[in-house]
Amino acid sequence: xxxxxxxxxxxxxxxxxxxxxxxxxxxxxxxxxxxxxxxxxxxxxxxxxxxxxxxxxxxxxxxxxxxxxxxxxxxxxxxxxxxxxxxxxxxxxxxxxxxxxxxxxxxxxxxxxxxxxxxxxxxxxxxxxxxxxxxxxxxxxxxxxxxxxxxxxxxxxxxxxxxxxxxxxxxxxxxxxxxx
Amino acid sequence: xxxxxxxxxxxxxxxxxxxxxxxxxxxxxxxxxxxxxxxxxxxxxxxxxxxxxxxxxxxxxxxxxxxxxxxxxxxxxxxxxxxxxxxxxxxxxxxxxxxxxxxxxxxxxxxxxxxxxxxxxxxxxxxxxxxxxxxxxxxxxxxxxxxxxxxxxxxxxxxxxxxxxxxxxxxxxxxxxxxxxxxxxxxxxxxxxxxxxxxxxxxxxxxxxxxxxxxxxxxxxxxxxxxxxxxxxxxxxxxxxxxxxxxxxxxxxxxxxxxxxxxxxxxxxxxxxxxxxxxxxxxxxxxxxxxxxxxxxxxxxxxxxxxxxxxxxxxxxxxxxxxxxxxxxxxxxxxxxxxxxxxxxxxxxxxxxxxxxxxxxxxxxxxxxxxxxxxxxxxxxxxxxxxxxxxxxxxxxxxxxxxxxxxxxxxxxxxxxxxxxxxxxxxxxxxxxxxxxxxxxxxxxxxxxxxxxxxxxxxxxxxxxxxxxxxxxxxxxxxxxxxxxxxxxxxxxxxxxxxxxxxxxxxxxxxxxxxxxxxxxxxxxxxxxxxxxxxxxxxxxxxxxxxxxxx
Ligand code: SF4
Numbered sequence: 001x002x003x004x005x006x007x008x009x010x011x012x013x014x015x016x017x018x019x020x021x022x023x024x025x026x027x028x029x030x031x032x033x034x035x036x037x038x039x040x041x042x043x044x045x046x047x048x049x050x051x052x053x054x055x056x057x058x059x060x061x062x063x064x065x066x067x068x069x070x071x072x073x074x075x076x077x078x079x080x081x082x083x084x085x086x087x088x089x090x091x092x093x094x095x096x097x098x099x100x101x102x103x104x105x106x107x108x109x110x111x112x113x114x115x116x117x118x119x120x121x122x123x124x125x126x127x128x129x130x131x132x133x134x135x136x137x138x139x140x141x142x143x144x145x146x147x148x149x150x151x152x153x154x155x156x157x158x159x160x161x162x163x164x165x166x167x168x169x170x171x172x173x174x175x176x177x178x179x180x
Numbered sequence: 181x182x183x184x185x186x187x188x189x190x191x192x193x194x195x196x197x198x199x200x201x202x203x204x205x206x207x208x209x210x211x212x213x214x215x216x217x218x219x220x221x222x223x224x225x226x227x228x229x230x231x232x233x234x235x236x237x238x239x240x241x242x243x244x245x246x247x248x249x250x251x252x253x254x255x256x257x258x259x260x261x262x263x264x265x266x267x268x269x270x271x272x273x274x275x276x277x278x279x280x281x282x283x284x285x286x287x288x289x290x291x292x293x294x295x296x297x298x299x300x301x302x303x304x305x306x307x308x309x310x311x312x313x314x315x316x317x318x319x320x321x322x323x324x325x326x327x328x329x330x331x332x333x334x335x336x337x338x339x340x341x342x343x344x345x346x347x348x349x350x351x352x353x354x355x356x357x358x359x360x361x362x363x364x365x366x367x368x369x370x371x372x373x374x375x376x377x378x379x380x381x382x383x384x385x386x387x388x389x390x391x392x393x394x395x396x397x398x399x400x401x402x403x404x405x406x407x408x409x410x411x412x413x414x415x416x417x418x419x420x421x422x423x424x425x426x427x428x429x430x431x432x433x434x435x436x437x438x439x440x441x442x443x444x445x446x447x448x449x450x451x452x453x454x455x456x457x458x459x460x461x462x463x464x465x466x467x468x469x470x471x472x473x474x475x476x477x478x479x480x481x482x483x484x485x486x487x488x489x490x491x492x493x494x495x496x497x498x499x500x501x502x503x504x505x506x507x508x509x510x511x512x513x514x515x516x517x518x519x520x521x522x523x524x525x526x527x528x529x530x531x532x533x534x535x536x537x538x539x540x541x542x543x544x545x546x547x548x549x550x551x552x553x554x555x556x557x558x559x560x561x562x563x564x565x566x567x568x569x570x571x572x573x574x575x576x577x578x579x580x581x582x583x584x585x586x587x588x589x590x591x592x593x594x595x596x597x598x599x600x601x602x603x604x605x606x607x608x609x610x611x612x613x614x615x616x617x618x619x620x621x622x623x624x625x626x627x628x629x630x631x632x633x634x635x636x637x638x639x640x641x642x643x644x645x646x647x648x649x650x651x652x653x654x655x656x657x658x659x660x661x662x663x664x665x666x667x668x669x670x671x672x673x674x675x676x677x678x679x680x681x682x683x684x685x686x687x688x689x690x691x692x693x694x695x696x697x698x699x700x701x702x703x704x705x706x707x708x709x710x711x712x713x714x715x716x717x718x719x720x721x722x723x724x725x726x727x728x729x730x731x
Contacts, residue, residue: 093218093301095341099418102338107453123202123219130337142210153201155194157187159331161458162338171187174458174465175332175407178187 013139015115016147018129024137026063026084035060042086045070052078065117068096076108085110087133089118098131105132106163122146126154130164154179181244181550182327182472184292191334192289195296199223200282207279222302222340224295225281229602234273234281235298236288238553240308240326240350241269245540245549250291252536258284263536265521265529267593267644268347269307269553270298274600296334301342303333303414307349309357310554313475314562316510319369320377322352324470325406328461332407339414343421344429346414347386350379359555359671361385361394362647364431365413370400378402383413383443384435387641391677392432395440397447403466405451407459412450416443476548476563481513485566498573500622501584506569507560515566519559519576520583520591524620527609528594529557538579546572557593558586588625589633589698590616593644597637597654598661604637606654606661606687611635614691619698628698631712634669647671649712650694651678663690667697667724668716681721682729693728700727 015024026040031047038059043051048064063084064075075082085104087097097116104110115135116128122143125136138144146152158167158177167177184192199219206216220226224235236251243251251271255263258280259273266272276284288294298305306329308322309315329348333339339346348365351358360366366382378400385394401409413431420438422428435443492499507516519539521529531539543551543561546568552560564572576582585591592615595601597608612635619625634648638655645651651666662684669678685693698712700723705715716724 092215093341094423095301095339096419096423098338098341099415121215124341127335127337127340142205146210151201153198155191155198155335157191157194158337159191159334160336160338171185172465172468173187173331174460174462176187 013137014144016136016138016144017134021148022135028065040083042084045074048075048078052081063113063115066097066100068094068100068118070100072100072103072108079104079108079110079112082110082112084113084115086115086117086137089116089120089124092119092121092124098127101128101131101133102162122152125152130158130160130162130167132162132164181242182239182292182323182469188292189289192292192294192296195223195294195335196282196285196289199285203278203282218300218341221300222297223281223285224298225278226299227602228274228600229598229604230600231275232278232281233600234276234284234295235266236271236273236293236295237298237305238269238271238293239330240306240312240323241310241553241555242312242323243551243553244291245544245551247291247293248536248540248543248551250287250293252533252540254284254287255533255536262530262532264527264596265531265553265557265559267529267555267557267595267642268298268305269310269555270305271553272596274596299345300340301344301346302340303329303336303342303346303348306330306333307347307358307363307555309351309353310552310560311357311507311516311562312352312552313473314507314509314514314516315353315355315357316508317355318352318510319354319371320352321470321473322350322358322367322369323473324466325367325369325379325403326350327469327472328406328466329410332410332459336414339418342414342418343423344426344431346417346431348410354673356671356673356675359644359647359675361673361675362387362391362644362671363394365410366394372400372402376402379406379409381409384432384440386430386432387644387646388430389427389639389641390430390432391641391646392436393675393677394432395435397440397444404461404463405455406461408454408457409447409451411459412447412454415450416446420446476550478511478514478563479565481511481565481567483512485513487567488569491570497584498570500626501573501582502569504584504586504588506566509563511563513566514563515569516560516562517564517569517572518554518586519561519581520585521558521581522585522591522616523580523583524590524616525613526616528592528612531559535579535581538575538581542572542575556586556591558591584622585625587630587632589619589628589631590625592616592633592635593648594635595637595640595643597635597643601637601642603640604654605639605656606637606663608635608637608643608652608654611652611663611687611690615694618691618695627708628702629708629711631698633694644671645669646677647675648678649716650697652690652694655684657684661687663687665690665693665697665728667721668713670713674713679721682725696727697724700724 040061042063306326349363367379382394547561594608594612598604636643636645647669666678
């Protein structure tokens with residue numbers, strides 16, 4: 001299966017959003033790497049904190065990559081200047097980034113792209129989506145294959161009110177939702 | 181009893197289909213065992229020593245006769261004809277085949293049951309007082325709130341990959357029959373100054389390697405804020421709970437390391453942001469759920485139960501059974517009654533398919549079809565007419581379920597241990613069996629009085645040994661099964677963690693050691709009314725040490 005010339009089943013990381021695989025236009029810049037003159041760049045929290053302090057008005061679109069242990073409160077005030085935040089799952093059993101995602105969306109009103117990175121597996125994607133993620137960097141081959149085949153198993157009745165835009169209340173229980 | 185509506189049904193059916201697909205992918209090799217593990221765990225499937233084990237949720241320990249019959253059917257069809265009731269008010273099947281499990285889950289779904297979140301690092305099946313709705317001292321029925329928490333926690337997208345498992349218990353009275361202080365979150369229903377309902381909330385209790393009693397985090401959280409407050413606690417835990425060491429990952433360690441004050445401050449901050457939002461519990465919705473738990477239509481009965489009194493006078497054994505197994509009910513002429521799953525020489529908590537069916541029949545005939553599972557691994561008929569107890573007793577006798585030992589030394593809690601469990605250091609079940617045989621004489625049991633022995637096969641403490649009056653912990657000593665004894669624990673409102681009395685005992689010695697402890701207690705108590713716990717707290721460990729190890 002190919003997507004715009006990329007083989008989504010080949011090794012490496014591919015980006016998936018609802019609706020299918022998409023090209024990743026963002027460049028990840030390591031802390032030691034030089035910034036390109038312009039473009040869409042993803043930097044670490046530390047690099048962003050430096051960048052934020054420098055007066056040079058960048059010509060970049062900036063995204064920040066948060067590690068699972070980073071405190072989202074540290075960038076809460078910067079959100080209007082950020083177009084993308086990536087939240088990491090160093091292991092799929094490490095659930096910290098679910099909380100970070102909800103805080104960014106629900107508490108701090110982040111409206112940009114929220115991307116899950118790291119061990120992003122098929123069965124966790126529905127949870128991630130409900131917490132506010134809208135793009136997924138996927139390296140796990142069986143997950144890519146399942147997504148390519150359109151096999152995403154969700155339980156489409158939800159018992160928690162979260163801010164995911166695709167969900168609407170149903171019935172009389174105030175916490176009950178289903179997919180719109 | 182809570183009845184599923186179309187949404188609950190759709191939820192469980194979708195969940196069963198999802199898991200069937202996960203099993204298929206595992207069998208096709210698309211999922212590694214490591215990737216499959218958290219998925220199967222979230223559906224109650226463990227890989228044990230000899231086979232897969234399926235743990236079925238019995239929310240707040242409440243079962244109908246119809247559900248009990250389905251469990252019996254599953255035991256017979258997919259297992260070896262029996263099941264094991266656990267200290268978490270769940271039921272475990274020890275021998276299902278992985279490929280049958282989706283089918284079993286379908287059978288369960290047909291009677292509104294499931295295995296969701298009975299394991300894994302998520303919010304587990306919520307437990308409650310087994311006399312809920314019946315007890316004379318109850319402020320409100322804890323099952324209403326346990327049900328609400330169960331719903332909110334089911335496949336919670338934020339809290340399905342917590343640092344570690346998370347257990348919530350609710351009790352409806354100040355007398356704590358749900359051991360709330362040994363849970364990650366424990367809630368006691370109480371009335372506030374304005375007369376409204378709410379909860380005294382405890383956090384950070386737990387057993388296992390580092391037993392800790394929970395701290396009170398808030399003396400009164402109003403009912404409408406139940407879910408917002410829980411979400412605040414869970415969020416703080418999910419973000420900051422330790423993930424570097426699975427033995428330090430429970431919330432008790434976070435609370436301990438931060439201190440309850442600082443933990444509380446952070447929870448309150450989070451709560452301030454969450455309250456008065458979508459998680460608020462409106463009164464009419466609480467009423468709607470409460471309506472599922474309305475008590476059955478009780479008759480107006482006289483307080484005096486003549487038939488019962490006459491039967492007690494006529495039959496000594498029956499009288500003894502009543503004395504131990506009957507519990508006061510809030511309605512005159514009614515009682516709750518415990519069906520002991522601790523016959524002498526038996527496996528604590530085990531019931532055969534036939535016994536399950538017998539209990540289902542008896543409950544249908546005499547007890548509004550309601551059955552409870554207690555965390556002491558017994559069954560309870562919460563609402564029976566006192567005057568029906570002679571017949572009930574007769575039918576329990578036929579089923580081999582008429583043991584009159586509730587709260588006595590043979591009412592032993594034991595985890596599955598090395599006979600089944602992959603984590604065990606030592607066997608628990610044979611020790612429980614030998615102890616109950618040693619103390620089999622009913623007269624001797626009555627003489628000893630209230631005494632709770634609890635046995636765990638390893639430090640994970642599923643047998644609650646830390647809070648046993650006498651606790652027994654299986655340890656491995658150079659490849660040999662050894663048992664460490666603790667004294668003075670209690671899970672109730674006088675909660676305490678037992679203290680290790682001295683060096684451990686071999687499998688051959690441990691039963692004698694317990695007998696020595698019991699004899700020492702009987703000899704030193706001030707009167708037969710002084711309980712083991714009372715005596716231990718008065719005299720300390722010295723006399724017991726002396727008796728066990730000499731000068
Ligand atoms: S206490 Fe240990 S041996 Fe017993 S069931 Fe739990 S994990 Fe298994």
